[in-house]
Amino acid sequence: xxxxxxxxxxxxxxxxxxxxxxxxxxxxxxxxxxxxxxxxxxxxxxxxxxxxxxxxxxxxxxxxxxxxxxxxxxxxxxxxxxxxxxxxxxxxxxxxxxxxxxxxxxxxxxxx
Amino acid sequence: xxxxxxxxxxxxxxxxxxxxxxxxxxxxxxxxxxxxxxxxxxxxxxxxxxxxxxxxxxxxxxxxxxxxxxxxxxxxxxxxxxxxxxxxxxxxxxxxxxxxxxxxxxxxxxxxxxxxx
Numbered sequence: 001x002x003x004x005x006x007x008x009x010x011x012x013x014x015x016x017x018x019x020x021x022x023x024x025x026x027x028x029x030x031x032x033x034x035x036x037x038x039x040x041x042x043x044x045x046x047x048x049x050x051x052x053x054x055x056x057x058x059x060x061x062x063x064x065x066x067x068x069x070x071x072x073x074x075x076x077x078x079x080x081x082x083x084x085x086x087x088x089x090x091x092x093x094x095x096x097x098x099x100x101x102x103x104x105x106x107x108x109x110x111x112x
Numbered sequence: 113x114x115x116x117x118x119x120x121x122x123x124x125x126x127x128x129x130x131x132x133x134x135x136x137x138x139x140x141x142x143x144x145x146x147x148x149x150x151x152x153x154x155x156x157x158x159x160x161x162x163x164x165x166x167x168x169x170x171x172x173x174x175x176x177x178x179x180x181x182x183x184x185x186x187x188x189x190x191x192x193x194x195x196x197x198x199x200x201x202x203x204x205x206x207x208x209x210x211x212x213x214x215x216x217x218x219x220x221x222x223x224x225x226x227x228x229x
Contacts, residue, residue: 036218043116043202043220044155102155 004088009107012078020073020106022088027068032091035062035073037084038105044087047073083110115139118203118221125193126229133188133224135203144186145218146178147202155202161186162208193228200225 005023012018024033034049048055048062050071055062061074075082085105116137125131137144146158160168161180175197177189186203200223206216 034217042222043204044218045220046217049217101157104154 004090004103006086006088006103006106008104009109011109011111012075013111014080015077018075018078018082018108018110020075020086020088020108021070022072023070024088024090025069027090033062033064033068033071034089034091035060036087036089036102037082038087039081039084044102047086049091078108078110080110080112083108116203116205116219116221118201118224120224121222122225122227124227124229125190127193127195129193130189130191132190133201133203133226135186135188135221137184137186137203137205137219139205139219141205141219142183142208143206144180144183145204145206146186146188147204147220149200149202149223151199159188190226193226195228198226198228 003026007021010020032049032051035047036044037047038044048057048060050062050064052064052068054064063072063074065071071088073086085107087102087105089102116135119134123131135144143160143162145160147155148158149155157170158172158176159166159178164180164183166178175190175192179187179189188201202220202223204218204220206218
């Protein structure tokens with residue numbers, strides 16, 4: 001599986017935007033970029049995914065570099081409830097790769 | 113509430129005990145998964161079931177025995193566990209066992225925190 005690299009931790013202030021980076025230099029043409037987050041004492045939850053174009057949903061935005069070797073998850077206005085571990089994952093589209101491989105993720109701390 | 117319910121939320125067991133973890137999904141999905149999350153380690157995939165058939169066993173020791181009687185229920189039977197098996201055990205489901213692509217996502221339960229004494 002193609003690997004991803006994320007910073008171990010990041011810190012933000014409440015009400016400010018947060019940009020969480022992810023490097024995936026060995027991404028293949030059919031790999032989708034998925035983001036999940038895990039709040040304390042809960043299982044991971046889906047945040048957003050994309051292939052080539054930038055994506056927006058009610059939770060976040062995903063900005064994908066033109067060469068697809070990196071991406072950034074953007075939380076437009078961080079709240080205390082956004083404090084979680086954020087995972088960037090590559091998944092082969094339409095193939096048999098159901099082995100969602102989670103790395104260590106980025107621990108986001110949000111200061112009031 | 114994600115539609116995936118795990119019981120119990122917490123479990124303490126001795127090494128000679130036999131216990132079972134239960135997972136139920138109310139999403140109409142056909143694939144279910146067991147993941148293990150040890151302290152300070154990434155999530156590890158243990159088992160995958162697709163339409164009640166086991167399609168993945170990620171080299172899990174035989175003291176962990178999964179059971180999937182139907183697409184909505186998944187069990188993990190535990191016996192003669194070791195202290196190093198203490199971890200958060202997470203169940204997840206997806207429409208089919210090929211998450212990814214345009215719409216496929218995993219939905220996780222809140223997990224069972226297991227302590228083996």
